[in-house]
Amino acid sequence: MLVVEDEPPIVRVLVGYLEREGLEVVVAGDGESALDAVRAYRPDVVVLDLMLPGIDGLEVCRRLRTFSDAYVIMLTARTEEIDRVVGLSVGADDYLGKPFSPHELVARVRAMLRRPRVGAADVSTTRTFADLTIDPATREATQDGAPLELTRTEFDLLDVLSERPRQVVPREQLFERVWGGQWFGDDHVVDVHVANLRRKLGDDARAQRYIRTVRGVGYSMGADT
Structure with missing residues (x-):
């Protein structure tokens, strides 16, 4: 899976929790490298921060959706409903507001990885x-x-x-x-x-x-x- 986050303390916490769950984690610190990582590694789940240097998370998600069907969990410090709706409208599958519980994020990632193919x-x-x-x-x-x-x-x-x-x-x-x-x-x-x-x-x-x-x-x- 891919974690896209530019704050090192948050990256360390997320990677630690996810790797303890047995997940292989790749990290990107900006929008351009995130898109390159999606193309290179084809992750099943992308944890994507909204506020990134260069290309922001919304634009990353919009571009990602042109070539990848990975599940996207958007992290945002913005609490307004319109920001959450915009994130979902450009292709995110879920969102989580900062500050957040790493346990809850891991649970959401696990839930996505277990999601059945319906029909x-x-x-x-x-x-x-x-x-x-x-x-x-x-x-x-x-x-x-x-x-x-x-x-x-x-x-x-x-x-x-x-x-x-x-x-x-x-x-x-x-x-x-x-x-x-x-x-x-x-x-x-x-x-x-x-x-x-x-x-x-x-x-x-x-x-x-x-x-x-x-x-x-x-x-x-x-x-x-």
């Missing part, structure tokens, strides 16, 4: 919703024949929602299926990821062409066509 119940069936096609076996989604660039989390959400058209999937079930029941954040995260997914689908939340919101419960997918 195992019916991976042989390609699902079609109007011009949207989802192939669980290859983990690919296309719209009008063009591939959609989805993060792991976005595809997993689409996979779960598309398994049973029109059936409402409660948020709790989405957490269980997509995050493997190991969740430490707030439930606003799932809403942001669904919003990101809708944006990539060109799905106006008011029109709800593909994904329908059931207030206070969860989400459902439109019927097969």
